[in-house]
Amino acid sequence: MKDEDSPLTGMLGHFALISMMAVGGGVVMLAPDIHRYVVDANHWITSVQFSAAYTLAQAAPGPNMLYVTLIGYWVAGLPGALVATGAIVIPPAALTLALMSMNGSGRFASWAGFGRAVRIGLAPVSVGLLAAGGWVLAGAAQAGARHLILAALTVVVVTMTRINPIWLIAMGAVIGALGLV
């Protein structure tokens, strides 16, 4: 594959393409491919920056997918931030708008069975892609065993309780600052 894309047009084309692959709701499942594209293939940012972008976006309010804003910013400044975010957000939003407009006139009723097959069928793929996202993020931080233990503890707490994840992120900051990971 081509390795020397110009950052702005490269991000625009690639992010717009994969934005339509985020099936099942999470742009986090694009993380492995974005990492591959901006870190491994083009060397626009480092793995550490990638990890920081993702983590900072989780600590901020708003949609979790805004890590792409920071990645775009570090790749190509403010224009990069706008292009990256727009390329991820606008194509699916335009599709939603178009489909909902048509749906209003009731043209979709006969598609209900197919829609159900899409929803149920793509769910396991989404689970696999999500796990891949977690895997790549855990690797991108280039950390050791205690890092993984904290990640595993997070999984246990989140699956057993209904705590807001932002408190866990805050606890992670404290645990990290104390030098425990």
Next chain:
Amino acid sequence: MSRPTPLSPPEQTRRTPLEMFMAFSSLSLSGFGGVMPFAYRALVERLKWIEPAEFASMVGVAQVLPGPTICNLAVMVGLRRSGRLGAVTSLLGMVLGPMVIVLLLGLLFERFGGVETVQAALKGMSAVAAGLIFATAVKMGRSVFFNTGRRPFVTGLMALWCLLAFIAVGLMTWPLALVVLALAPLAVATAWWGKA
């Protein structure tokens, strides 16, 4: 046909695009740790713009469509209550404010990222962030693979697509577009053929 369509919201519940922008900005900016619960509280419970059942079905559709669920939801709610322009302003409200905050955090990182304590704190946060993703995968996996009433063979096939997606994208780091294009038809066909 008096049923209101998304394109022509009933007069009494119609909102201006500016109102949509403000509402979505405020709920998005209070959405620490995920916007969805805040969207529900604001749109369903506080503003009463959307009925609980309608919200649930909108989330369902927003999840099936590609792209961030919460942004798709913003488009749908905006369209329903304020027409096309409202759909655009709702989406902008959802994204613009948090974008500024994320960029400010990025600037702080550039300024203080070299400080040892900051680096250490970020390490802890990133471990939690990775854990959160796995946790979402586990939660989704529970509902996809367990107690579904599907035949074991169908569930087995679905588990295979899940595993292949993880290996191809996570371990082999193959391009996502190719992996999804290859797996999606198989996965949808499995669900179509194995419907209980």
